Amino acid sequence: MNKDLLKLLDLTSDDILLILDTADALKAQQKAGVKHDFPAGKSLVMIFSKNSTRTRVSFEAGIYQLGGQGIFLSSAESQLGRGEPIRDTARVLSRYCDCIMIRTYAQEEVEELAEYSAVPVINGLTDFAHPCQVLADIMTIREYKGKLEGLKACFIGDGNNVANSMIVGCLKCGMDVSIACPDGYRPDARALDFAASVKGNAFTLTDKPEAAAAGADVIFTDVWASMGQEGEAQKRRKAFFDFQVNDDIMALANPGCMIQHCLPAHKGEEITEKVFEEHAGEIFDEAENRLHAQKAIMYLLMKR
Ligand code: CP
Numbered sequence: 001m002n003k004d005l006l007k008l009l010d011l012t013s014d015d016i017l018l019i020l021d022t023a024d025a026l027k028a029q030q031k032a033g034v035k036h037d038f039p040a041g042k043s044l045v046m047i048f049s050k051n052s053t054r055t056r057v058s059f060e061a062g063i064y065q066l067g068g069q070g071i072f073l074s075s076a077e078s079q080l081g082r083g084e085p086i087r088d089t090a091r092v093l094s095r096y097c098d099c100i101m102i103r104t105y106a107q108e109e110v111e112e113l114a115e116y117s118a119v120p121v122i123n124g125l126t127d128f129a130h131p132c133q134v135l136a137d138i139m140t141i142r143e144y145k146g147k148l149e150g151l152k153a154c155f156i157g158d159g160n161n162v163a164n165s166m167i168v169g170c171l172k173c174g175m176d177v178s179i180a181c182p183d184g185y186r187p188d189a190r191a192l193d194f195a196a197s198v199k200g201n202a203f204t205l206t207d208k209p210e211a212a213a214a215g216a217d218v219i220f221t222d223v224w225a226s227m228g229q230e231g232e233a234q235k236r237r238k239a240f241f242d243f244q245v246n247d248d249i250m251a252l253a254n255p256g257c258m259i260q261h262c263l264p265a266h267k268g269e270e271i272t273e274k275v276f277e278e279h280a281g282e283i284f285d286e287a288e289n290r291l292h293a294q295k296a297i298m299y300l301l302m303k304r
C-alpha cells in the first residue's frame with residue numbers, strides 16, 4: 001500500500017484484496033463485539049468542501065470504533081475558505097492528526113494535499129474519483145456473490161466520479177465491465193485509458209443501456225447531476241432520459257442481478273422507485289459497508 005489512498009488507479013489488485021479482507025475481518029469483529037487491534041488515540045481530520053451524510057458519519061463513527069477521534073473541518077468555515085493554501089493546510093494538519101480525509105472538487109487538490117502532508121491522505125470524493133465508495137461496493141458484491149472474478153459489472157448513467165472508480169476497481173478485481181453513457185457524458189480519459197490497457201475484452205463502452213445490461217451480475221447507477229452540477233440538472237435530465245435502471249433493464253440482466261447505488265438516489269430519474277425498493281437490501285448493505293471498508297483503509301494506512 002502507498003502512503004495515501006487518492007484513487008484506485010494507484011492501488012494494485014493485491015492492495016484492493018487486502019482492503020477487502022481487512023474490511024471483512026473488522027466487520028466480523030464489530031458484529032461479535034470484539035475489540036479491534038489498533039493503537040488508541042489516533043485522530044482523523046475530515047475536510048469537507050461538499051455535502052455529505054454517509055462519508056462524514058461512517059468516517060467519524062469508524063475512527064471512534066478504532067479507538068480514535070474524528071475532527072470535522074468545513075472548508076467554508078476554516079481558513080481554507082479564506083484562501084489559505086492547501087499545501088500549508090497539509091503541513092499544519094499533519095502536525096496535529098494521524099490521517100486526513102478530504103472531500104472536494106479537483107482531484108489535483110487532493111494530490112497536492114497528499115504531497116505536502118506527512119500523514120496519510122484519503123480521498124472522500126472528488127469530481128474525478130470516489131475510491132472509498134467503490135471499495136465498499138466491491139466488498140458488498142463479494143459478500144453477495146461469494147466471488148468477484150468473472151462477474152459482469154455494468155454502470156448505466158453519467159460517466160462521473162463513481163463510474164471512473166468503478167471501472168478501475170472492478171477491472172482490477174477481475175470483473176468484466178460494461179458502461180452505458182450518453183455521448184458527451186463519458187468517463188474520464190484516465191479511467192478509459194486504464195480500461196484500454198487491460199488485456200482481453202473485459203471492457204465495453206456503449207451508448208445503449210440495453211447492450212450494457214445484458215448478462216450483468218451487478219448494475220451500478222448514480223445521480224444524473226453530481227454535486228457542483230446542479231445548474232445543469234435540466235439539461236442532464238434530457239440527456240439521460242433513456243439511461244434509467246428500470247424493469248426493462250433488469251429483465252436483460254442475469255437472474256439475481258444486484259443493484260449498487262452510492263446514494264443519495266433520485267428515484268424516478270436514474271432508477272425507478274420499484275427497482276430501488278426491490279434491491280434496497282443490497283443498497284443499504286452497500287451503505288453500511290462504507291463504514292467497514294473505510295475502517296480497513298484507516299487501519300492499513302495508520303497502522304504502518
Ligand atoms: N455515497 C456517499 O458518498 O454519500 P454522502 O455524499 O452522503 O457522503
Ligand code: NVA
Pocket residue numbers: 125160161162222223225226227262263264
Ligand atoms: N456522483 C455523486 C456521488 C455522491 C456520493 C456526486 O458526486 O455528487
